[in-house]
Amino acid sequence: MxxxxxxxxxxxxxxxxxxxxxxxxxxxxxxxxxxxxxxNKGIEGVVVGHVLECVKHPEADKLNICQVDLGEEEPKQIICGAPNVAAGQKVIVAKIGAVLPGNFKIKKAKLRGEASNGMICSLQELGIETKFVPKEYATGIFVFPFEVEVGTDPLEYLNLNDxxxxxxxxxxxxxxxxxxxxxxxxxxxxAREVKLPKPVMNEVKEKAADYIKITIDAKEDCPYYAARVVKGVKIGPSPLWMQMRLMAAGIRPINNVVDITNYILIEYGQPLHAFDYDRLGSKEILVRRAKQDEKFVTLDDQERTLKADQLVITNGTEPIALAGVMGGANSEVHDGTVNVLIEAAVFNGLTVRKASKDHGLRSEASARFEKGINPERTKEAGDRAAALMAELAGGEVLEGVVAADYLQSTAVKVSVSTERINQVLGTSITAEEVANIFTRLQFEFTEENGNFTVTAPSRRRDIVIPEDLIEEVARLYGYDFIPTTLPVGDSTPGKLSQYQQKRRKVRKFLEGAGLSEAVTYSLTSSERALLYKDDTTKATPIRLSMPMSEERSTLRLSLVPHLLEAVAHNNARQLDDVALYEIGKVYLIEDKIDNEQPNERENLAGAITGLWHSHSWQGEKKAVDFFVAKGILEGLFDVLGLNERITFEQGGKDGLHPGRTAIIKLDGDYIGFVGQVHPDEQKALDLDPTYVYELNLEKLLRAEVKAIKYEAIPRYPSITRDIALVVDDNVIAGNVEAVIKDAGGTLLKEVSIFDLYQGEHLEKGKKSLAFSLRYFDPEKTLTDEEVSKAHEKVLQAVAEKLGAVLRG
Structure with missing residues (x-):
């Protein structure tokens, strides 16, 4: 507002x-x-000027040389390009040295050889938005429509000192x-009085009831409809004071009749509508529900197809307005309008809202009906509009108001005690102070021994329960004066749960690794909902009962599809190196039962594409690959203390490359996957090679982790042994590493793979895996005999369990 x-x-x-x-x-x-x-936006140095003479510029067809009286000794010559400038006009002039909005300073200039000592201004140049400027001044300078004194401050007339x-x-x-x-x-x-406007109605003897009859069929949607008739109006611009007030309220002036209805809308909060009486086509107003698929052309010249739950104002047969939303083109007030019918009505807010939403017509009027108007001021607002039309448009108000009244207004009475007020607010306000506050609010009340019974005024629809009155007392008493107190009783200091601490640790690690957090929609399309979902569950997509669109109709089962869309969005804008992660909910439900809510599970997902390292001065570039994505996850698992319990197993998943995908398990249980997006999916999204992962974050963060155990800095040297094992092609390197660790005993501290060989020097169906093993004893220096003994157990284990032999 x-x-x-x-x-x-x-x-x-x-x-x-x-x-x-x-x-x-x-x-x-x-x-x-x-x-x-x-x-006024900092305007300085503007005055009212009188254009004494206006002739065409000899060197420019679109410029005029004006001699302008500014109330000084001599007129000033000003060059003006406005199409509507003419001699005899009273205009707004920015003198030399004046400052206009935007710190625009006026200087002496020479245009096509002629001196210009100032600028004749349009309303836009004074900082008024074009959408609020009256159409007659939208493409030219502003001309005062009434007599003003030359040399005076024009901002006073324009209400720009407001x-x-x-x-x-x-x-x-x-x-x-x-x-x-x-x-x-x-x-x-x-604590002051309100001065209400008092419409002065000079009615003529003709009766409005002879000109119009009101019938309401849809009484629940329209419990009150009143009409006044004003004859003999002359359509023209409204007074400047009214235009400027409307512009300050964010409304563009149209003409005197329409402006008056908008003025009452802002003044009373009561939407009105003015019909051209002679274009109604009958002497009847019938308010009814629309017929299904009934056609109606609104004021914006758009044909609307109406629904049976929408309310229309008709002339007895055809619609002339969509109630509370917009009038019809068939009864619009125009330049030739002589007789006006003023509508002042009470419409059901829900009905107006549905019609406004269905047709995409949101207006100041519909907003007020939706939120609720004061029905006791409806007739008064219509009277005020009629009085202003008589005053400002030269009309005659016919005698009487024609109305259909089915309002059933019952006074809302709410009781509250001073004791209850003080108990809730923690104050010691007296009954006299409470009474003073209700008096200032102009609430009618009775009081007995500190117990107040308040009759809520019709304008205050929000006063319904005792707490509403307590709120009124609190805010008028002053929130700053309500004493502060500490809570009484035992309290527990707030802190993050272990889960929250670990989640922050995850974010910190991933952002430190170079990934940026993304937040994507929880809703997707029914087709994409199944992509990358957790195959260990039987969850099925959950469709919304009233989706906004098909693209946002289904709850997601995976975070990856939207992350890929985010990567594609960035790639389309020449951002080729993208690394994103998201922590968000997926919605899982199996064997859906009516009204059953889905299980909301927190997942972690990421998507990486482009270059991972690029040092151009060293000629070094590294593109993202599977091992970059896997390495990020290994670093994360290490931070969470779970690295020893995580395994990566070769696997397949719909939407991922069949040879570059791993299934991730925690203590042997599935928790997620990592891999390259399938080439077909990459092509569909126009992506470069992209790698994704998704983990069950809840299972990951709720896993029990042993307390960190610190070890002393080694005082004794370690011994490293390298082995190359020849195994069958189908043996997984991770399984070999697990057997080595298990057999190495307490002396074996580290195992890492550093080579894979397949080629002509090995028989078909075989491969060579090379591992580096580090042995160490924190208590003493190891001997070759101790290391050889442990190493022999490793070789024996891989031979027995995997059929591995040392490569010669």
Whole structure:
């Protein structure tokens, strides 16, 4: 809600409170003021000028040489290119040395040989957004429509000496979606009176009831509909003061009749609509539900196909407005309109919201109906509009209001005691102070022995339960004055759980390794939901009952598909070296039962492509490969103290390269995979070779880990022995390493593979695996005999269990 400080003065005496002070007080009372916008935006040196003479520039067809009276001794020559400049106009002139928005300074210039001593300004050059500028001034300079004194400050006439408070309203405070609602709030904060507008109605003897009849079929959707008839209006621009107030509220002026309805919308928070009475086609207004697939052309000249649950205003047969959302082109007020029918109604917020959403028509009016209007002010708002049309458009208001009234308003009474208020707030507020606060809020109440019964005003739809009254007392009393107290009783210092600590350790390691964290959608398409899922579960995709789109219709079973999309997105923007990881939820459910919720499991996944190292000055480049991805995971497992319990086994998985994929197990149980994306999938996503992994993070982080045991720095030397073993082609190197470790005993501290050979020097179906074994005893220096004894056990074990022989 945009609130003009100068406009607010019409309703509350705030002359002794600056806009900035008022913004602070409103914020402290519970409604956040996001900013205070200064409309003049630092403008200096502008005056009202009178164009005495305007002739074509001899050297430029689109320029004019103007002699302009600025209230000084001599007129000034100013070159102007605006198409609408003419002699006799009163305009806004920025003199030499003036400053316009954006710190734009006006200097003396020469245009095509002619001197220019200033600039005749458009509204846009004064900082007003083009979308708010009236159409007649959208492509030219601004011309005052009334007599103004030459040499005076034009900002006063344009209301640009105003400041606008931008209120950030919560959904329950729909009462503050109007100037009067804000006035009640400010008056309560400052303990002052609200000055309400009092429409003065000079009705003619003709009766409005002779011109229109109101019938409501859909009474639940429209419990109240009132109409006034104004004859003989003259369509034209609204007064400048009204135009500038509307612009400050974020609304573009159109013409006097439409502007009046928008003015009442902001002033009262009551949406109105003006129909061209002569274009209605009947003397009847019928409010009904639309017929299924009924056609209707709205004010934006778009044909709409209506639904049976939408509310329309009709002339008895065909629609003339989509209730609460937008009027129809067939009854629009235009330049030739003479007679106007003013609609003031109460519409069901839910009905308006559904229609607004279905047609993509979000407006200031629909927003207010959705959040709730004050039905007791509906008729008064219509009266105020009719009075203004008589005053500003030269119309005559016909006698009476034609209305259909099915409102069943019952006063909401809420009770609360002073004791309860103090108990909740931790204060010692007296009954007199509580009564004063309710009085300032203009709440009717009765009080007996500190027990208050409040009748909530119709404008405050949010007052329903005792806690609402307690909140009102708290914010008007002042949150700053509520005493602070420490909690009483036992308390436990907050800290991270072991799981949270380990998760942070995972993030720290991966980011240190060069990966960036990604956050992707939990929803995917039904086709991609099955890609890379955990094959050890029988989980099936879970489809939303009301998806926003097919691309976001199904809960994910894996993090990898969206990570690959993120890699493709970066590659398409010339970012070829990408390393991402994500910690997120997957949603698993087996044999779905009605209303059963899925199991949300936390997974860790990553995707890497491009160059891993690139040192151009050394001529060194290393592309990402399987062992880079595997090495990152091995480093992670080491940080978590699980390296000895993790095994990588050759395996296959849909969507991954059949020869470059490993299944990862913890203590023999499946926890994830690592591998290269299948070439077909890479081609489909237009990716370079890309490597991915995904782990069951919950199983990984909840694994019991022995306490870290520190060892003394070795004082004795170690002995290294290298062996090359010839084994069958199908023997896995990891299995060989496991047998070696198991047989080596306590003296064998490290085993690492450093060579694989297959070729002409080995018989077909065989391969050679070379391992480096390090033996060490922390208590003494090992002898060759002790090492040979342990080493012999290793050779014997690999021969018996794997059929391995030493390569000669």
């Amino acid at each position: 945009l609130v003009s400080y100068n406009w607010l003065k019409d309703y509350v005496d705030i002359n002794d409170v600056s806009a900035e002070e008022l913004a602070e007080k409103i914020t402290k009372a519970g409604i956040e003021v996001e900013q205070v916008e200064v409309l 400041k606008v408070l931008e209120l950030s309203l919560t959904p329950n405070r729909s009462d503050a979606l109007s100037m009067l609602g804000v006035a009640y709030e400010v008056a309560a904060i400052l």
